[in-house]
Amino acid sequence: MNPIFQGLITIVVGVGGCVGYFYFANLILDRFIFPAKGPEAGRNINRANQVRPWLFLFPAMFALSLYLVYPVFGSFIRSLYNRAGTEFIGFGNYLNLFGDSAFQTAFFNNFLWVLVVPAMATFLGLLVAQLTDRLAWGNIAKSLIFMPMAISFVGASLIWRFVYAADPDIGIINAIRVYFGAEALDPLQVPFWNNFFLMVILIWIQTGFAMVILSAALRGIPEETVEAAIIDGANPFQVFFRIKVPQIMGTIVVVWTTITILVLKVFDIVYAMTGGNFDTEILPSYMMDFMFRDDGRATAVAFVIMIVVLPVMIWNIVQARKEMR
Amino acid sequence: MDNIAGTKSSLTWAVNITVFLLVVIWLIPTVGLLVSSFRDREQIGVSAWWESIFPVEQSFRARAEGEVMQEGDLWVIEGNVFAASEVVEQFPDEANRPPISAFGLTGRDPGGFTAGEEAENRDNGTTIVNGDGSFVFTTNENPEEEGFPRIYFVAETPPDFDLENYDTVLGGAGMAQAFINTLTVTIPATVIPILIAAFAAYALAWMDFPGRALLIAAVVALLVVPLQLALVPLLRLHQQVGIGQSFVGIWLAHTGFGLPLAIYLLRNYMVGLPRDIIESAKVDGATDFQIFVKIILPLSFPALASFAIFQFLWTWNDLLVAKVFLPASDESWVMTVRIADDLLGSRGGDWGILAAAAFVSIAVPLIVFFTMQRYLVRGLLAGSVK
Numbered sequence: 001m002n003p004i005f006q007g008l009i010t011i012v013v014g015v016g017g018c019v020g021y022f023y024f025a026n027l028i029l030d031r032f033i034f035p036a037k038g039p040e041a042g043r044n045i046n047r048a049n050q051v052r053p054w055l056f057l058f059p060a061m062f063a064l065s066l067y068l069v070y071p072v073f074g075s076f077i078r079s080l081y082n083r084a085g086t087e088f089i090g091f092g093n094y095l096n097l098f099g100d101s102a103f104q105t106a107f108f109n110n111f112l113w114v115l116v117v118p119a120m121a122t123f124l125g126l127l128v129a130q131l132t133d134r135l136a137w138g139n140i141a142k143s144l145i146f147m148p149m150a151i152s153f154v155g156a157s158l159i160w161r162f163v164y165a166a167d168p169d170i171g172i173i174n175a176i177r178v179y180f181g182a183e184a185l186d187p188l189q190v191p192f193w194n195n196f197f198l199m200v201i202l203i204w205i206q207t208g209f210a211m212v213i214l215s216a217a218l219r220g221i222p223e224e225t226v227e228a229a230i231i232d233g234a235n236p237f238q239v240f241f242r243i244k245v246p247q248i249m250g251t252i253v254v255v256w257t258t259i260t261i262l263v264l265k266v267f268d269i270v271y272a273m274t275g276g277n278f279d280t281e282i283l284p285s286y287m288m289d290f291m292f293r294d295d296g297r298a299t300a301v302a303f304v305i306m307i308v309v310l311p312v313m314i315w316n317i318v319q320a321r322k323e324m325r
Numbered sequence: 326m327d328n329i330a331g332t333k334s335s336l337t338w339a340v341n342i343t344v345f346l347l348v349v350i351w352l353i354p355t356v357g358l359l360v361s362s363f364r365d366r367e368q369i370g371v372s373a374w375w376e377s378i379f380p381v382e383q384s385f386r387a388r389a390e391g392e393v394m395q396e397g398d399l400w401v402i403e404g405n406v407f408a409a410s411e412v413v414e415q416f417p418d419e420a421n422r423p424p425i426s427a428f429g430l431t432g433r434d435p436g437g438f439t440a441g442e443e444a445e446n447r448d449n450g451t452t453i454v455n456g457d458g459s460f461v462f463t464t465n466e467n468p469e470e471e472g473f474p475r476i477y478f479v480a481e482t483p484p485d486f487d488l489e490n491y492d493t494v495l496g497g498a499g500m501a502q503a504f505i506n507t508l509t510v511t512i513p514a515t516v517i518p519i520l521i522a523a524f525a526a527y528a529l530a531w532m533d534f535p536g537r538a539l540l541i542a543a544v545v546a547l548l549v550v551p552l553q554l555a556l557v558p559l560l561r562l563h564q565q566v567g568i569g570q571s572f573v574g575i576w577l578a579h580t581g582f583g584l585p586l587a588i589y590l591l592r593n594y595m596v597g598l599p600r601d602i603i604e605s606a607k608v609d610g611a612t613d614f615q616i617f618v619k620i621i622l623p624l625s626f627p628a629l630a631s632f633a634i635f636q637f638l639w640t641w642n643d644l645l646v647a648k649v650f651l652p653a654s655d656e657s658w659v660m661t662v663r664i665a666d667d668l669l670g671s672r673g674g675d676w677g678i679l680a681a682a683a684f685v686s687i688a689v690p691l692i693v694f695f696t697m698q699r700y701l702v703r704g705l706l707a708g709s710v711k
Contacts, residue, residue, distance in 0.1 A: 053534040060525035067581020074558030150694035152642030158683040302553035
């Protein structure tokens with residue numbers, strides 16, 4: 001069957017099915033199981049109202065448990081088995097991983113990514129948010145810096161391949177190098193530093209995200225605090241660092257952690273730029289090397305990523321619960 | 326706010342210039358891609374995109390075709406290089422031929438001699454190519470038997486922008502099929518989670534039941550679960566239930582992966598809706614279902630729109646899920662996979678093609694982005710700050 005028709009049918013079936021499910025489940029609940037009439041009308045209404053939330057929640061809970069909760073356990077169990085999935089080998093896959101020098105490189109590189117990308121993106125985002133705050137054309141500037149958010153990681157990688165190309169007639173970096181008399185080189189093959197050249201791509205994408213959120217936070221600062229500081233003779237830098245930044249610290253942390261989580265998931269950039277060569281591997285791309293070939297190893301790497309993410313997850317939950325109270 | 330105390334004009338200038346520079350730096354890579362995608366393949370190899378509005382010194386290869394006369398042991402060919410069959414298509418207009426600056430006899434050194442200079446060739450003869458393209462080639466081999474000899478020349482050609490790269494990309498490189506596949510993946514994967522999430526978000530926001538707080542915490546926790554964990558177990562599950570690697574599989578996967586954010590965003594928005602409206606509707610005898618359909622859904626339109634944009638961008642731009650849950654055959658490749666797994670390898674050096682392919686894949690997200698930026702920003706804000 002043609003995938004487009006299949007897609008259309010799926011939309012109709014999916015949407016129709018959802019609407020039908022919610023509508024008829026409600027109808028059956030109110031009319032047949034706990035009808036709001038007869039001698040027990042009052043009690044029935046109450047009982048129906050106790051069941052209804054679960055009717056509304058059921059499809060979402062089902063999908064969430066199947067697609068996100070089950071895999072956490074499924075992956076962990078699978079990671080305890082060997083390549084073919086036939087033999088239980090305990091933590092053998094994990095021991096193999098930690099003994100593998102490629103894994104160590106990936107882990108170290110990932111550590112660098114987590115250190116550099118969130119910090120740079122947040123810093124640049126804050127800078128742009130502050131600078132454009134009072135600018136007549138600030139919104140246009142923000143919109144343009146925000147634009148890379150819409151571009152796929154693969155698209156962004158291609159865009160930056162043009163920037164990094166070794167041929168000075170293609171790559172602007174090498175054109176500048178040659179203009180100043182240096183020799184053209186392939187930035188992606190420079191040991192150690194090539195990691196940072198790859199990080200630039202993600203920073204380029206994520207700065208807009210940080211900027212949008214921090215800019216809204218800056219707008220939310222009570223004007224009186226800023227005015228009071230200015231009247232007291234604070235210079236613009238003091239106003240920014242002593243008055244504004246402390247007040248939006250909570251938002252900065254949120255932005256920082258959000259980008260950190262993203263860094264731990266993105267494999268596209270490394271995959272499309274270097275394919276993990278020249279010691280640029282990170283955990284997600286290292287995992288993809290084993291995907292389809294050694295499920296035991298692949299799930300073990302995925303679970304390592306999960307463990308790294310865990311503290312952020314707990315912190316998020318604590319924050320969310322605090323907000324709800 | 327321009328007249329606020331403490332604003333100095335010198336500082337304003339510095340701010341303007343800094344922001345301008347940042348914007349330029351941010352735009353350069355994309356502009357380079359866009360310009361390159363319209364450039365002629367030969368010109369990309371010779372001049373950089375930032376020089377593309379200037380004429381290019383480009384070298385051409387032709388055969389010295391012309392009138393042949395015999396002079397003693399030697400044959401003399403006279404003619405015009407622009408009229409040679411290999412290049413005549415590029416210079417159709419006789420009055421508009423560019424001046425030739427140099428010519429050569431080997432492909433390694435196509436501009437070894439300046440125009441008008443007499444060069445000694447391998448065949449014991451001489452070659453002269455003049456600025457207007459006319460040439461005299463003497464050789465000891467009969468061109469009517471051996472074929473006309475090779476000749477190279479360098480001429481300034483005007484900038485050449487056209488849609489040829491896009492033609493190639495959409496036709497031969499298979500991006501048209503990939504575009505349709507991406508669309509096929511994206512639309513159901515955007516529409517279906519919205520509906521499921523909206524009901525769940527309403528229940529979490531406005532219905533009272535035991536365990537609600539726990540469920541909300543669970544949704545927050547699931548927001549950060551790495552997708553990588555889901556790949557192996559779910560693919561196996563899909564294979565066991567007979568879905569395997571297919572469009573149905575990827576729709577389900579995207580639906581599951583998109584739900585935490587959808588529920589979180591929509592719940593945060595719905596909680597903020599005025600309590601009075603909902604309570605007065607209840608007093609008037611509306612059921613939860615009616616309240617949801619007639620009051621909550623219309624009022625939540627901004628949040629629904631912002632999630633829809635998120636999910637659309639995310640599924641459109643996704644590479645990981647498509648690589649794992651779609652069949653690894655080229656008729657079901659989406660654009661990201663087509664670029665990353667095929668074009669980067671097979672057309673790695675063909676910059677014009679790569680640029681056009683990238684631009685085809687980012688055009689739709691960019692349009693969505695610029696037309697619906699308001700909703701996107703609102704969604705981002707609802708998702709991370711309250």
